[in-house]
Amino acid sequence: MSSNDKKRRFSFSSYHFKRKAVLYIILTAIALLTVIPFIWTLSTALKGPNEAVFSMPPNFIPKDFTLDNFIEVWQTLPIPLYFWNSLIITFWGMILPILLATLAGFPLARMNFKGKNIIFIIIIATMMVPAEATMIPIYLILNKIGLLGTFTGVVLPIAVNAFGIFLMRQAFLNIPREIEESAIIDGANVFQIWWKILLPMVKPMIATLGILSFIGAWNSFLWPLIVLRDESMHPLTLGLYKLDGAFEASTRAVATGSIIALVPVIIIFLLLQRHFINSATSGSIKG
Amino acid sequence: MIYKTRHAWAFLLPAIILLMVFSIIPIIWVIYLGFTSYNVFQPAQWVGLENYQTLLSDDKFWHALKNTMFYWILVTPAITIVSLLLAVLVNQQLKGIKLYRLAFYFPVLVSVVVTALLWKWMFATDGIFNYFFELIGIGSIKWLTSPSMAMISVAIVTVWQGMGYYMLIYLAGLQSVPQELYEAAEMDGAGFWRKQWNITIPSLRPVILFVSIISTMGAFKEFALMMVMTEGGPVNSTTTLVYLIFKEAFENINMGYASAIATILFLVILIISIVNLKIQDTKDA
Numbered sequence: 347m348s349s350n351d352k353k354r355r356f357s358f359s360s361y362h363f364k365r366k367a368v369l370y371i372i373l374t375a376i377a378l379l380t381v382i383p384f385i386w387t388l389s390t391a392l393k394g395p396n397e398a399v400f401s402m403p404p405n406f407i408p409k410d411f412t413l414d415n416f417i418e419v420w421q422t423l424p425i426p427l428y429f430w431n432s433l434i435i436t437f438w439g440m441i442l443p444i445l446l447a448t449l450a451g452f453p454l455a456r457m458n459f460k461g462k463n464i465i466f467i468i469i470i471a472t473m474m475v476p477a478e479a480t481m482i483p484i485y486l487i488l489n490k491i492g493l494l495g496t497f498t499g500v501v502l503p504i505a506v507n508a509f510g511i512f513l514m515r516q517a518f519l520n521i522p523r524e525i526e527e528s529a530i531i532d533g534a535n536v537f538q539i540w541w542k543i544l545l546p547m548v549k550p551m552i553a554t555l556g557i558l559s560f561i562g563a564w565n566s567f568l569w570p571l572i573v574l575r576d577e578s579m580h581p582l583t584l585g586l587y588k589l590d591g592a593f594e595a596s597t598r599a600v601a602t603g604s605i606i607a608l609v610p611v612i613i614i615f616l617l618l619q620r621h622f623i624n625s626a627t628s629g630s631i632k633g
Numbered sequence: 634m635i636y637k638t639r640h641a642w643a644f645l646l647p648a649i650i651l652l653m654v655f656s657i658i659p660i661i662w663v664i665y666l667g668f669t670s671y672n673v674f675q676p677a678q679w680v681g682l683e684n685y686q687t688l689l690s691d692d693k694f695w696h697a698l699k700n701t702m703f704y705w706i707l708v709t710p711a712i713t714i715v716s717l718l719l720a721v722l723v724n725q726q727l728k729g730i731k732l733y734r735l736a737f738y739f740p741v742l743v744s745v746v747v748t749a750l751l752w753k754w755m756f757a758t759d760g761i762f763n764y765f766f767e768l769i770g771i772g773s774i775k776w777l778t779s780p781s782m783a784m785i786s787v788a789i790v791t792v793w794q795g796m797g798y799y800m801l802i803y804l805a806g807l808q809s810v811p812q813e814l815y816e817a818a819e820m821d822g823a824g825f826w827r828k829q830w831n832i833t834i835p836s837l838r839p840v841i842l843f844v845s846i847i848s849t850m851g852a853f854k855e856f857a858l859m860m861v862m863t864e865g866g867p868v869n870s871t872t873t874l875v876y877l878i879f880k881e882a883f884e885n886i887n888m889g890y891a892s893a894i895a896t897i898l899f900l901v902i903l904i905i906s907i908v909n910l911k912i913q914d915t916k917d918a
Contacts, residue, residue, distance in 0.1 A: 369725055376719070377736040380793070383751040386761065390754070450648035453641035460638060465645065472656040474906040478854045478875045479899035480659035482666065482882045482892050486673075487654060506651040536640045565744035567857050572883065583746040587861055590750055597754065604747045611742050619735060622742075 384608070390601040391415050419602040427578060428585035429606065432564060435500055435581050436610075439563025442505035444555055448548070450506075451514025452540050456526065466515075473508045477568060485572055499573040500581075504563065510555050517551035518544060553621050560614060582607040660899065666892035673886055684893035694894065696869055697877040700784060704873060705852040707788035708795075713845045716796040717837070720803030721829060734804070738797035745794075749861035752790045753777065756862075780870035783863050787871055790858060795851070799844045806840035807833065839912070846909045853901055874898050 385406055394410030419425050453459065454466055477484070484503055485494075493499035521544060529543045545552070570584040580588065586603050615622065667684055671677035688694045723734045740748065755761050756776035763773040776786040814832045823831065834841070856875035859865055865872035865880070872880070874894060882891035 366727065369722070369727060373722060373727075373730075373733045376722075377733055380736055380740055380797070383748075383755060386755065387751050446648045446651065449644045453636075453644045457636040457641045459636075459641040462641070465649070468657075469648070469652060472652050474903055475656050475660045476850075476854055476899070476902050478856070478878070479895045479902065480656065480663055481879070482888055482895060483659035483662035484655055485882075486662070486888075487659065502651065503655045506648045506655070508652065508656075511648060530635055536636060540644070561742050565742075565746075567744065567746055583744050586750065587746050590753075590861070600750060601754070604750055607744060607747050611744075615735075615739065615742060622735075622738065 387601045387604055390598060391605045393598065395598075415598050415602045416606075419599050419606075423589065423599060423603065424578070424580075424585065425582075425603055425606060428580055428582045428603075431497075431579055431585075432581035432583070432607075434497055435566065435570070436560060436563040438497070438501040439504055439566065440556055440559045442501060443507040443510050443559045444552055446506045447510035447514045447555060448545060448552065449540075450511045451518050452544065454511070454515045455518030456521075456544075469508050469511055473512075477503065481568065481572055488573060494573055495575050495579070496573070497579070500566070500569045501563075503569055504559075504566065507555075507559070510559070513551055513555055514548065517548040521547050550621075553618070557614070557618060557621055561611070564610060663892045663895050663899070666889055667896040669889040669892075671889040671892075673888060677889065680889065684890050687890065688893060688897075693869070693872075693877060697872050697874050697894075700869075700871060701853060701873045704784055704788055704791075704855065704871075705849060707785060708791050708852045709845055709848045711788070711792050712795055712799055712848045713841060715792060716799035716844065717803050717841065719796055719800040720807055721833060723800065724804060724807045734801075737800055740794045741798045743794070745857040746861050748790060748794050749858050752786075752793075753862050756786055777863050778867055780866075780868045783867060783871050787858055787862055790862070791852075791855065795848065799848065802844060803837065803840055806837050810836040842912055843909075846905060846912070850902060850905055853898065853905070 389406045389408055392411055392413070392415065393408040394412040394414065397408060397410040450469070454462065454469075488494050488499045488502075493502065525543060525547070526539060529539050534543065565583060566581070567583045567587070570581050571587075574580060574584065577585075577588070582603070586600060586607060589603060590600050666677060668679060668681060669677035670680045670683070719737055723730055723737065757763075758773065758775070758778065760776075762776065767773055775782055777783050810832065814836070815828055818828050818832060854875055856873050856879060859871040859873060859876055860879075863871045865876050875898065878891045878894050878898065881887045881894065
């Protein structure tokens with residue numbers, strides 16, 4: 347290797363080193379921006395009563411460190427109840443969209459019947475109807491069928507997800523014909539084909555839809571706000587909103603409640619990181 | 634094939650019933666209610682175009698429309714550009730880049746209520762932002778308490794929360810851009826910015842359009858953030874169309890009038906969706 351080559355190589359790598367350093371600095375700065383609000387809230391939740399919440403300069407590491415807020419909030423405010431309500435809403439808000447979309451996606455992908463295209467178009471067209479525009483009639487319908495003030499009333503409007511049906515149809519379309527045909531020869535009935543043969547093959551898409559529904563239901567605010575009157579039925583989102591407006595609530599308490607609301611999201615996020623990337627980009631663009 | 638038409642319908646029925654009850658009937662009903670006066674306690678009274686005539690001269694409506702447009706103009710261009718830059722950044726081959734992607738994406742998963750509460754504290758008069766702004770000599774800013782600033786503050790939060798989502802959409806697009814294009818440009822001596830301008834942006838044009846349309850729809854539908862952060866104030870400066878619908882319907886029990894506004898919102902969303910479909914179509918062709 348000539349000395350000239352060596353020299354060029356050296357300058358090349360030092361250019362790369364500098365470039366990398368700059369990239370890391372920018373990336374870290376943005377990451378701080380996205381993470382600091384959460385750390386700030388966590389530190390507020392961990393500050394004892396002897397420390398001002400809004401002490402300036404802001405200190406992120408509590409001097410009067412305590413877990414008392416969590417215990418106190420958990421015992422004095424209806425946070426455990428809100429948490430439980432959120433869990434119920436999220437459970438059904440996750441199960442029903444999966445169930446209904448896997449049911450409806452199956453005939454749309456695998457069967458031929460009269461009116462199939464028109465049904466599919468109608469289902470897709472409902473994606474253009476935003477809940478924000480139809481909340482008044484939905485409120486009136488829930489009132490008519492006696493579901494105002496019930497969890498069923500919160501869950502039903504989000505139970506069927508046209509986008510979910512679309513995703514499941516796409517997943518079912520990708521399964522080769524032969525698999526179904528051999529099941530039919532073995533004497534499986536239609537329900538068994540769906541349940542035993544096809545569903546196990548679309549598990550990744552079910553996971554994706556499950557994540558989307560989980561996040562949507564856990565964070566749902568509009569329907570609880572409109573449907574639920576009784577405070578003892580409020581989920582965390584609505585409960586925190588009301589607590590924030592309540593005169594006696596302290597910033598510490600609301601911050602602590604916010605952290606509690608974040609815990610399930612963080613757990614699911616850490617467990618299923620890979621799937622999140624898929625769920626975010628699924629169905630968005632083809633290329 | 635053993636599949637019969639009745640099988641197909643059996644599988645479709647639950648979803649179709651729910652879509653009928655919670656989507657198709659409501660949208661027809663809301664259009665009808667827009668032509669009525671309705672306060673829930675008495676039957677709806679047909680009033681023809683009266684609600685729409687009232688709308689035209691209603692300052693609250695024009696104000697809410699103006700606020701919504703302002704919010705949209707603040708959010709959509711910012712989010713379209715910022716998340717593209719983020720995607721280019723996290724598309725670099727670096728150690729630990731996945732961790733950064735996850736960090737940028739995380740706010741997407743947080744409930745609007747929690748997000749709004751966190752930022753409310755940071756935007757407080759004696760909050761963390763004003764502390765730093767005073768430190769660097771800009772002085773304290775009335776983030777949420779001045780009518781001219783409040784919507785801008787809400788828009789900042791929206792971009793903060795949404796950028797990770799759009800970043801991932803861009804990232805998927807970026808990873809399908811042939812690497813040879815960049816290599817060829819490097820041979821020609823193109824620098825970093827040149828490559829982005831000449832290769833990334835043209836290749837991602839459909840994705841950029843998609844992101845701007847989706848974020849436009851999001852902007853026209855937003856209201857929870859305003860509700861929790863500012864309650865639509867100060868002086869109604871953050872009352873958006875959807876927030877106005879909510880207030881008219883459930884606080885003033887003016888369901889007919891609120892339905893007329895909701896119908897207009899629906900038409901706006903419908904037009905944007907059709908534009909989106911048209912663009913997707915030409916892209917596939």
